[in-house]
Amino acid sequence: MSDSTIGTIPGQEKPRRLLSLADSERFLGSAFLLPAVIYIIALVGVPFVAAIGFSVSDVTVGSTAFDFRGFQNFEAILKTPQFLRALSNSILFAVVTQVFVIIGANLIAQVLAMDFRGKWIARFFIMMPWATPVALGAIAWLWLLDSKFSPFDWVLQRMHLLGPHTLFGPRLHMVFLGREQLAMASIIVVNVWRLTPLASVILMAGLTSISHDILDQANVDGSGFWRTLFEIKLPLIMPIMSIALLFGMIFTLSDMAIVYVLTRGGPVYYTQVLPVWAYMKGIEGGALGEGAAVAIFLFPVLLAVVIFVLRASRRMEVT
């Protein structure tokens, strides 16, 4: 009975309705929440535990046998030279990307907060990389970075930077995706290209949430553009910036489309990252156990990111 006291004023002269289920807060509260909880437990909780189970077993795509192998999968992985490379590539990929993304997104958010003619179309152009399915965006770059037909090669050749007796010569092509450092740089550029719009959207949300009173007050007090930017706007959007960082890091660490489409981890395994390696071992190689063990290594990295950002957002609650 007490569940529905909200809304009925005591002593009010009103025909007492029978308390239906649609009025019981406790019932509604659980009934409304239950489907989501069941869904998440069944399709996130169970597979998460299973992933850990897989990583200590010899399960394969072909057989249903499930034998406990202890840490043999992990030992096997740790022995390969690919492991350290994939782990450090994943971290490098995420961190370097985010440095550029945060700088670019701040710039874009500041610019798009202004009013100017043609803003709608500018926003459309700027948002395109994020609106496009990531695998298809990567295909666009696959052409731009092609070993034979790259338009960048053409430009560099015309600028006499590529070809015999030039800065990048003597070859005629950069082969962006075929050389160790250049390939890594390429996938980072593509990832920055894709993720900057997302971070901009998040930062714009932060900027619009800054109360105009504060900005007006700053104006009245004679604070200039840069001072307002660095001493008022940036500190106030710091918490939301950490959310943008969180999304960006997680999307980068767990994304496999860019690397899979552009390099498949190559040349050799120089651009290999954990998700692609897990896919290659688990699905293409059929060793689900070893694949799961590779994927598990993502977890501590992700956890560190989440804890770091949660700390930052806790500071947000204080302010």
Next chain:
Amino acid sequence: MNNQEIISRKGEGLAANQRFRETINAILRQVALYTTVGLMCLFAFFPFLVLMINTFREDQDLYRPQNFPFFFNDPPTLFHITQLFKETNYVVFLRNSVFVGLVVVLITLAIAIPAAYSLARLTGKWGERAGIAIFMVYLVPPTLLFLPLFRMVVALHLNDTIWSLIVVYPTISIPFSTWLLMGFFKSIPKDLEEAAMVDGYSRAAAFLKVVMPLSLSGIIAVVVFTFTLTLHEFIYALTFISSSAQRTLSVGVPTELIRGDVFFWQGLSAATIIVAIPVGILYNLVLDRLISGFTMGAVKG
């Protein structure tokens, strides 16, 4: 000419000078603004421009490295677009993607809206903690889960059908949508529902008739977020489905139009542009709602 006049002339001169300087400053500011915006647009949109041109380029035009790479050297052709629609499964991929997207949007709304309302209004103190927990679920990436989920999909006999994706995608969309909508519902004054309930609505009816219409922006944001998510998703689509006729765009296009070392570049370009431009426009149309959704869900939530 008396002193008075000289002073006033000087004043006018100074004022004109001031105005002139302000105009110059305004122009400079405009130039700086448009240069910055132009460079940003160029970096973001340049790959699409190249694709747009490439779509209509003849083979002998496209595959001659000496040719100017950013425009037609030979007359444009529609040949490859026709080929894309007639000789590949592209239309099937489009249909699959739209179908998966719509069904997942419906499932997500059906589950996330009540859950978010429950967390915002009905569950009190522990609702907040549950909200954070649900958001944390969103941070568990597909990369950790795709191998066991593949096994589960096989056990349910859903492998190699788009239904596997329909079942699994809500695991990504529900947590984020719930969290976003929770912020929206919290921002609606409780008095409104209470007034409705005084008028004789049940709690559930008050939610449907009062809260839902006011949360339309949030719901639209969720619809767009979920739909684009299903369109973008790559790793599950790659893992669960192996026959071409069941594929969605993001995996179908690269696997169907890249065969070993043979790239059907014009087809790939067309396939990308045809999806990217409409989705980009849609995204831009709802961007403001998305931003306000984010503001309420994340900043104030």
